[in-house]
Amino acid sequence: MTSPARRPADVPSDRTEAVLSRLQLMVTRKLDGLLQGDYAGLLPGPGSEAGESREYRPGDDVRRMDWPVTARTTMPHVRRTVADRELETWLAVDLSASLDFGTGRWLKRDVVVAAAAALAHLTVRGGNRIGAVIGSGGGASAPARRWRAAPPVAGPDVFTRLPARSGRKEAHALLRAIAGTEIRPGRSDLGALVDMLNRPPRRRGVAVVISDFLAPPQGWARPLRKLRVRHDVVAIEVVDPRELELPDVGVLPVVDPETGELHEVQTADPRLRQRYAEAAAAQRAEISAALRGAGAAHLRLRTDRDWLLDMVRFVAAQRHARTRGTTR
Template structure:
């Protein structure tokens, strides 16, 4: 992909996702992810209805009439995106690939965070951590993230390692964060790392999948490649045994994922490549 093509895609995604974050998600994001507490802002004169426990008695004594302390919510948070860029994320048979869906989700969440003056950082991973972008604020920073979401390719091929990304998060970010882990979760076991990360951070998993991740389409005898390892095999897609085994493998992966998140206490969202992710995110924010 040329630089011009990348910039064109960045602009198109910016227009779409910035509009969603401004008009749909910004308020819900703000109410879902509260600040860390209340900080003192100013003192003003007491008005009927003010809580008397906030009266500033020193100022009141000085001016011989009541004044109250005003507090405001400490809003600044750190939002981390953990983004799976392994080869299996390139798969997609419906409206978009899993990687394209992750890119849009990442852009929407980034713009929602920056609208609320929060910092955003990203950890890209495959079978290892591929790239780390430290948390920062600003539109320029968000556009850099979107460019990387579109164009970054993994240096390594092999079984995806969600656990490595979670361990890296715990090592580099010491403060509590809001972390969105976006993957198809075709990965080495990660239950222990997920539990450790969920204790420190507010963690939300987003499982992206395609219709044909779940069921093998009937197409006769075809040569297929393992997206993670590149291994080629011939597969009879009309075989009942092959179709049953394919579905069983997906169901086992899905069951492990659901149980791992449930045990950790972290949230898990499911988004299919041909579904409206807006409704999924809105539903989560409202439930939260």
């Protein structure tokens, strides 16, 4: 996708702190209501410890059938499970050059940081840990202030690993590291970024991939399926409205943020706008099909919408589905 404007790569630290403080306040006000009641975590779910049995209800997962109780009572029963209390959440944060773009209320990069802030707020409680791997295109990434990040992986892409830690202060330091990462020209290898969550093998937890997923699905779908074998996977797709359709504004000069190439597009041509919208719809359908095939829970956030409200609805829907015993 092309971008009409680029933001300076170096963001002042005071502005970063102000943005993160505002995000924390917004997230706390709207998401605290979702955390009331039994302990559940980011994706409230079945856990791994067996609990009591109850009668089967339509919508329950048949894989949790309690066959001994069913045989004794001649009524179908399912086995309840107790939610795990110490979860480990890992974020795969894609900060390719295409994320430094936005025509709505936010830049796509800002939505990425905001989504990470909401996830950290939902995760870091009760001793839960959160870590991240960041892909920032070519070149060297900015060092994290409070984190001892592993050395970048060799190659044209720069990946930074931030170890999983517990505590709100550590989570805030992780968010500062994400917000302070410099976006560099080029596209990160999303498949390699996701695959970093598979190595080394970790105990079952939650893996969240935040990206615009504009890279061909052939490159990242298989690592995502592999990740889903062991973890609950959430895919957060960040979209700008100009990636879905073009406005009628005459000749529009645009710059490819990944290559720096300048193009002029005649948006007054209705056939061009129609072809663009059709191609964009086909691309998004392909992305959705790949995420669905990988078994990931899919959340789409837009730069022109209330991303926090969309995330609240997503978490509430996940909670409702899990408490009813369904998968997704």
